[in-house]
Amino acid sequence: MLEKKKLNWGILGPGKISKKFAQDVNLVDNAVLYAVGSRSEERAKKFAQAYHVEKAYGSYEDLLNDPDVDIIYIGTPHNSHKQYAIAAMNAGKHVLCEKPLGLNLDEVKEMIDASKSNQVFLMEALWSRFNPTIVEVLGKLKEGVIGEVNYVNVDFSVYRDFPVEGRMLNMDLAGGSLLDMGIYPVFLAYLVFGYPEQILAASRFHETGADMQTAAILKYKHGIANLLSGFSSQSDMVAKIHGTQGRILLNRRWHQADGYKIVNDQDETSFQLPIKGIGYTYEIEECIDCISRGLIESPKWSHQNSVDLIKIMDEIRKQVGLKYPSEG
Ligand SMILES: NC(=O)c1ccc[n+]([C@@H]2O[C@H](COP(=O)([O-])OP(=O)(O)OC[C@H]3O[C@@H](n4cnc5c(N)ncnc54)[C@H](OP(=O)(O)O)[C@@H]3O)[C@@H](O)[C@H]2O)c1
Numbered sequence: 001m002l003e004k005k006k007l008n009w010g011i012l013g014p015g016k017i018s019k020k021f022a023q024d025v026n027l028v029d030n031a032v033l034y035a036v037g038s039r040s041e042e043r044a045k046k047f048a049q050a051y052h053v054e055k056a057y058g059s060y061e062d063l064l065n066d067p068d069v070d071i072i073y074i075g076t077p078h079n080s081h082k083q084y085a086i087a088a089m090n091a092g093k094h095v096l097c098e099k100p101l102g103l104n105l106d107e108v109k110e111m112i113d114a115s116k117s118n119q120v121f122l123m124e125a126l127w128s129r130f131n132p133t134i135v136e137v138l139g140k141l142k143e144g145v146i147g148e149v150n151y152v153n154v155d156f157s158v159y160r161d162f163p164v165e166g167r168m169l170n171m172d173l174a175g176g177s178l179l180d181m182g183i184y185p186v187f188l189a190y191l192v193f194g195y196p197e198q199i200l201a202a203s204r205f206h207e208t209g210a211d212m213q214t215a216a217i218l219k220y221k222h223g224i225a226n227l228l229s230g231f232s233s234q235s236d237m238v239a240k241i242h243g244t245q246g247r248i249l250l251n252r253r254w255h256q257a258d259g260y261k262i263v264n265d266q267d268e269t270s271f272q273l274p275i276k277g278i279g280y281t282y283e284i285e286e287c288i289d290c291i292s293r294g295l296i297e298s299p300k301w302s303h304q305n306s307v308d309l310i311k312i313m314d315e316i317r318k319q320v321g322l323k324y325p326s327e328g
Helices: 016-025 041-051 060-065 078-090 105-118 132-143 177-193 281-292 303-320
Strands: 007-012 031-037 055-057 071-074 094-097 122-124 149-157 198-205 211-220 223-230 239-243 246-250 259-263 268-272
Touching (some): 007 060, 016 031, 078 105, 122 303, 132 239
Parallel strands (some): 031 055, 071 094, 149 223
Antiparallel strands (some): 211 223
16 A cells, blocks of 8 residues: 655645645644645744744745755746746746646746756646535546547636736736636636636626636537636636536536536436545645655656646637736
8 A cells, every 4th residue: 555655735825725634634634734835924923833833034035945845836926837836846846736727838848847857746726526525427428428528618707806906807907717617617618628628718807807708609510618707796616517418517616516416308417526625635636646666757747737727728818819928
């Protein structure tokens, strides 16, 4: 049996998601919430106190210089993932980096190069890949429970009046609905169908230049995926996967689903799969497993998977004319 390594985690950027992530680290065997680094010592100390973290650093550099940190979780805005992930890997740390891994394909490739040259683990924090419902549904699709799958209809949309200066609408921080939320529908279509043959996209923009709504149609040899992300409408957040013999519906807030339904003309069967913690526990376990095996990427969400995902997102952005200031 695999002997699992006990890993000391360091949180880089104690923002909203890092707070949730920290709660789940504390639920996983062999994961020690050891250190936090913030651009402000006060924020680092506050976070450390709230989540029982041993070391609080007032700079990211100090966090990366701690020899007892094994793996860094990057919870900063999109525009900074590459910079901090590469700095962490060059310091010899393994990295779990929030989605999207990089802003575009060039950034993702540079990050993967850093993982290879330093021989450290790197994974995009696409936690939904490890969600028990999504894992089980992928198995059911392979078994053919709804026949030949040929249509995915999935969105990720909320109605929120986000502040103009906040991360979501700030182009300097690579805000907008596609990178923040749309990545999940693109991810689900990719999991079900793979890389598309054709991509068609359209967006509506906020005055800051951030995309308020982005729709994409991905076409495959044997199917179509219809995707939407947005800040301007509520959604049932139920993902729908259709086949010749029926359909599978992933429960509301499908990216963190706690079950699913198989529906056809005759009947409807529900399956419940409770989640451990908020649901980040599974990606944390995956990092520990892979690192214990000496891997630098996860076979379940590999470097190539992150490359494919960002290539689809890049094409969507190209079609709608969405560029971030750092891209020139
Ligand atoms: N997996 C999920 O469920 C999920 C959910 C929401 C968001 N996310 C992802 O998590 C990342 C962070 O999102 P968030 O909502 O947690 O963001 P947030 O609340 O704004 O936090 C980001 C943190 O990054 C640090 N930071 C570093 N440079 C910064 C800059 N130039 N401007 C602002 N903050 C900066 C800040 O911490 P210090 O200044 O204290 O160092 C800040 O607290 C994004 O990649 C997002 O897509 C994932």
